[in-house]
Amino acid sequence: MNLNLLAPELSLGVTAVAVILLDLFLGRKWPLVLVSIVGLAVAAAFSAAMWGGEATNAFHNMLVVDSFSLFFKLLLLGIAALVILASVDYVSRFTERQGEYYALILLSTGGMMLLASARELITIFISVELTGIPLYVLAGFLKDPKSSEASLKYLLVGAISSAVSLYGMAMVFGLTGTTFLDEIREAIPTGRAFDNPALLLGIVFMIAGFGFKIAAFPFGLVVPDVYEGSPTTVAAFLSVAKKAAGLAVILRVFNVALGAPLGISLDWAAMFAVLSAISMTFGNLVAIAQTNIKRMLGYSSIAQAGYLMVGLATVTALGRDAVIFFMASYALTNVAAFIAITAISHRIDSDLISDYTGMARRAPLLALALAFCLISLTGIPVTAGFVSKVYIFNAAVQNRLFWLVIVGVINSVISAYYYLRVVKVMYLGEPASAERLPSSWPLRIALFIPTVGVLIVGLLPSPLIQAAQTAAGVFSP
């Protein structure tokens, strides 16, 4: 029982409990933020200490601590820290439930970290639930009709997708007699998907279940509604952390259990390719019609999941590197965009794009950060988004998926319209009122770090690419 391998998750759990308890006694709430951040930092320190070591199994091989899981753990911890810092302002309106808010984020992050480490189907399922349930609650945190609706929708679709993925896992278990991913690979029947209907069903169900988590079409169709209703910081967390965790589990399951050189890998790769093309196109086209900025980012999330799946469709090491790198840059970009929106929408009490008119005059730095992130999402240099798009399309070309690249670049064009529309609205026109928008310094720090990160990755992507390659190297012996 090597508990020290689980030190990051355990420290998060301890911190979550500590935050809830402290909330009972403290009148002033800022120590809660401090405790949360310290807890996250401790977990990150534990994770960083394990980086570079050998892959080690824990808990009877149900969990593994390797570069892949450590990369995602560090990414998730970073996202959680940024979201918590950005929430300080926002959460002050919940006088009684602040501790719970932080604790839920910490618990969900812990679940996601376990998800990145899981080597076995049931552990995956447990981690998915541990991730999801706090998020269902967080989505409804505002307790107004919209928020409750978002939470309910999220709960229903989340529960269905978990059930569906569980059914898929059951199919695979039935075929192979084991739930351990590497043993599944040994026992999987050879041949292609149509030779083996049960396996095909299993794979399709798993893609459906996990596809919800990365917001792929059509499983993620509820995502815009959820983003619109839930608190903006929660939407930030959802859009990035849940996607990262979902990606981690997809990569782990599909590359270890069903990976190349099994014939079946060509089939799920083809499925991802098709899903990718549809997600990109659907997400981008519908985003054009949106007037609410959170819904727009929700559809953009579906589209970006499409770009992500381009890398999944390649089944090669280059594709895996590209996907992990894309996820990391998307995480930086999107969390910064949402934090900027949190700051602005919170003060003007509106999420409509038209109410962002002239925002550059009222909040120059916030508007600049948001504009920069939107430019990154479009894929214009010098941003992380540009490098990650070129990198992932390159992986696709190298793997003869040229048609997918054509679809992808056409979609980048379509997305330029709605991303730049927000930039245009912010810089053009006169704002409704001329007063400056205040923002707290934790929020500014939380906005500054990822925005600068986007710029740095855009200029010097090598270190992050190197880290992504190390993480993806786990799958190629």
Next chain:
Amino acid sequence: MLSAIVFLPIVSAAIIAIFLNKAKHIKVFSAAITFVAFILSVIVWASYDLGAGGFQLIEKTSWIPQINVQYFLGVDGLSVPLVTLTTLLGFCAVLVSWHIELRPKEYFAWLLVLETSVLGVFTALDFFLFFLFWEIELVPMFMLISNWGSAPPLGRREYSAMKFVIYTIVGSAAMLAGILALYFTAGTFDMTELGQATLVAKLIPLPAIFFLLFFGYAVKLPVFPLHTWLPDAHTDAPTAVSVMLAGVLLKMGGYGMIRICVTILPDVARQWAPWLAAIAVVNIIYGAVVTMKQVDLKRLIAYSSVSHMGYVLLGISALSPIGLTGASLQMFTHGTITGLLFALVGLVYDKTHTRQIPELGGLAHRMPRIAVIFVIAGLASLGLPSMSGFVAELLVFLGTFPVWRVAAIVGALGVVLTAGYILWMIQRVFFGPPVARWERVGDAIAIETVPLVCLVVAIMVIGIYPAIITDVIKSGLGPILLRLG
């Protein structure tokens, strides 16, 4: 040295954004920086060794080793004049913007970022870096046109800015697909290696790669029928941005065609050259004919750009030494001439507050300086000998006539049409009896005259002694022509 020239404007833009607040300081600083950049590029021109040829002033380091991307800058005979053109027009653009009142800080910052982007395109020798610089110009152009352009009812700046971005991004999307396909086929992003390799198609046929890349440059040049963004963007952009747009951004397309399409895939170019010649002629004649019916002065000059860039494509389609030299020279001369024309139109608008030709008339009586320079610019545009336009067009036709006889003859008709619209426009706007409404308009003042004079000097010097530039161009085209065989 090259990195210094390329990054000086953007670093200055950051300085302006962070430190400078007073309009006067910003303008003087920008003018100083662009002037320094111009001097540096003249030094580069002077220090370019014609005997040695090839790429010089190379700066090369590994940047993203995981995908074989290098930070690779260099200039050869083809890019040296274009770099100098960019810095010259950048300087003129700053001077032309001297009277900007609205948010000068952001305006000059964006203008400088734009200059860096174009300089980067002309000096980059790694395809990823080239594409990166190509894309960077999108945001400054979008912001400049939509914020400082002609607002309704005079123009539709938001529409034009978005149109410009969408068209350019479509072209870039095709270009990205082509670049990645090329990387897959050749295994390298290094433009010097690609320029010497013999490519064998792997999965993606070479003509497909050629046309994907060509599409990107065709949107920029622009080639009919992808030109429809140009009249809107040029007309609704603020004067300095029109100068930069017509002067250098369009040249990015021509440069790309020569540096990439013709050099890397010469056989495909040769195979499709007749079609290129045909489209070039359509550009020239269609552009000229549509120009004739324009009543908005700025739109007239914009459409004339479509026509003049047709000469560039015609010269490229000849694939011969004289033709390519003519095309490259036409890029430089058109930059100076049309840059000058847009600057003048901007001045006329500033004084009279209208661009409608029927409303203008007899302006030479009130603004002699502008009128004289406008006439010079107009004559240069229609190719009067002693000015650079003549040399460029002559070389294009001399180069094309042996190869595509009919195209050259029909294209030469374009010169006649150009003379038609230019002279008619000048006559309507400047000559004729004085119009009462313009009784009190002023003439160009000193600071406004400086950029005009700089450009006139450039036009006449090249016109009288073109060897200054054609020698450089020829040395740059040497290796490319060897590839064409």
